[in-house]
Amino acid sequence: MEEKKNLWSSYDEAAKKELHEINEKYKACLDAGKTERECVKLAVEMAKEAGYQDIKDVLKEGKSLKAGDKVYAVCMEKMLAMFRMGEEPLSNGMNILGAHIDSPRIDVKQNPLYESEGMAYLDTHYYGGIKKYQWVTGPMALHGVVAKKDGSVEEISIGEKESDPVFVITDLLVHLAANQMSKKASEVIEGEKLDLLIGNSPLDKAEGLDEEEKETIKANVLHILKENYGIEEEDFASAELEIVPAGKARDCGFDRSMILSYGQDDRVCAFTSLFAMLDVENAKRTGCCLLVDKEEIGSVGATGMHSRFFENTVAELVALTEGESELKVRRALANSRMLSSDVSAAYDPMFAEAFEKRSAAFFTKGLAFNKFTGSRGKSGSNDANAEYLARLRKVMDDAGVTYQFAELGKVDVGGGGTIAYIMANYGMEVIDSGVAVLSMHAPYEVSSKADVYEAVKGYRAFLLNM
Structure with a gap:
């Protein structure tokens, strides 16, 4: 031929x-x-x-x-x-x-929001066949919908505008990763460690912090969600939120002959x-x-x-x-x-x-x-x-x-x-x-x-x- x-x-x-x-x-x-x-x-x-x-x-x-x-x-x-x-x-x-x-992407679970050691995360479950290690340390955006009990649906797209925050899935620094680096590629990053880092600052008392509240970072995230999107923690149960790479499709190569996206x-x-x-x-x-x-x-x-x-x-x-x-x-x-x-x-x-x-x-x-x-x-x-x-x-x-x-x-x-x-x-x-x-x-x-x-x-x- x-x-x-x-x-x-x-x-x-x-x-x-x-x-x-x-x-x-x-x-x-x-x-x-x-x-x-x-x-x-x-x-x-x-x-x-x-x-x-x-x-x-x-x-x-x-x-x-x-x-x-x-x-x-x-x-x-x-x-x-x-x-x-x-x-x-x-x-x-x-x-x-x-x-x-x-x-292929990473989906947010139905009971996702938690705080651990001063950091707030969303618990996730990956969708489709992925190499899990490829999805860490890059800027991520959050897309999807949150359906509320009153019948309204809030569309979510955070991380695509220059003024938006982005999110990230962290990885272990190479200096401490001798054991990790000896694992098979399929085990280097476990599915349950693909959780999304979304916050690190506590809710201020002036914004209504309950003095008995122990999870102040999580409380601050909920405050932001409520203030900007009218979303309560319970609304995650009827949400479809997808974690995808942030950023636009770009020309690839000096000759601009390809597309990276x-x-x-x-x-x-x-x-x-x-x-x-x-x-x-x-x-x-x-x-x-x-x-x-x-x-x-x-x-x-x-x-x-x-x-x-x-x-x-x-x-x-x-x-x-x-x-x-x-x-x-x-x-x-x-x-x-x-x-x-x-x-x-x-x-x-x-x-x-x-x-x-x-x-x-x-x-x-x-x-x-x-x-x-x-x-x-x-x-x-x-x-x-x-x-x-x-x-x-x-x-x-x-x-x-x-x-x-x-x-x-x-x-x-x-x-x-x-x-x-x-x-x-x-x-x-x-x-x-x-x-x-x-x-x-x-x-x-x-x-x-x-x-x-x-x-x-x-x-x-x-x-x-x-």
Whole structure:
């Protein structure tokens, strides 16, 4: 097979201009969407600007849907499905771009606030597969919501503005770490030691300190929370607070050819899918952009891909276009074609021993297709049909999209899963496709701007021509 050249040498000025615009928009989305809730909120705002209407409003008004109509549905503020109705009946199937918007992070527990030796902490539980030692000593931000008994919901984002405080998870100084340094990497930092340092000064008597109060540092934190956000300690029980790296997405490299940011697995595929969905008009088949939660922990729960949310939404669309029919819903799903838009591991010369070079994804080689994922014998994998791959190759070639085929590391080294196998349960054609990323699941991940650009081009081509 002919080796693909570095993409940067193939772009003319017009392409470079579009590439720059897409990547600037992508960086802005990464900054605005550091949690699944924030991603959904941002995507809905962008969808509304593009003329999409909430399906709840369509149902309430008793409208029907026709070709060209644009609707979206939200599940619990953490899962989103967008549809642009095509010229063909929905039962003929859809072209679906599906990505996940949750990323590895650290979550605050439900009884988290405590004081120890003059310091206040939040107790935590990490989310998804992480190297725990990577998450210490860096500046952290706190994002999420606190739901109160009166029905109000307080949105929290602390640590992103220059005027905000940041938080930190501490580590043992190297001078005292001889025993720690002899441990396995998985044990250097224990999960229960990933607690967030949030305070060190006591509540002043002038601010209402009870003279019998012993935990004065904790009392001061509670005073600040009450004063600024109206939050009581008991409200943590109904809160969803996520600890993520503070700071913005940044250009990486002297040549500014890459992006360094938190959460690019899998938001690099989620936002490029969203961009493509908002760009495409007048497609024959119904197009869909599906952004889901909980992939990093098995796609479980009401907002994960294993839920019935997507199927139920498709049933509503069938009823609005072709009349209620369970059989037509099944046909719509079985006749669909999907790109499970998820990242691939980029070949890293620093860790070449983990990759089989002929089957690795590389920076600047375009959209990465993974025929199969899984681990050690393709366990838990979707394995796409050859005929589907052939059709995809033609669509991408006809659209001038640069792409590559890859797998996630050497056969016996590891592997990973996506939402592909879940959607394949409906009988639809599915393959994983996405952007190659360095340092996946780390607090900061790296992507190539050229690959981000090719992803948008590839997703557009898929929506229009599959």
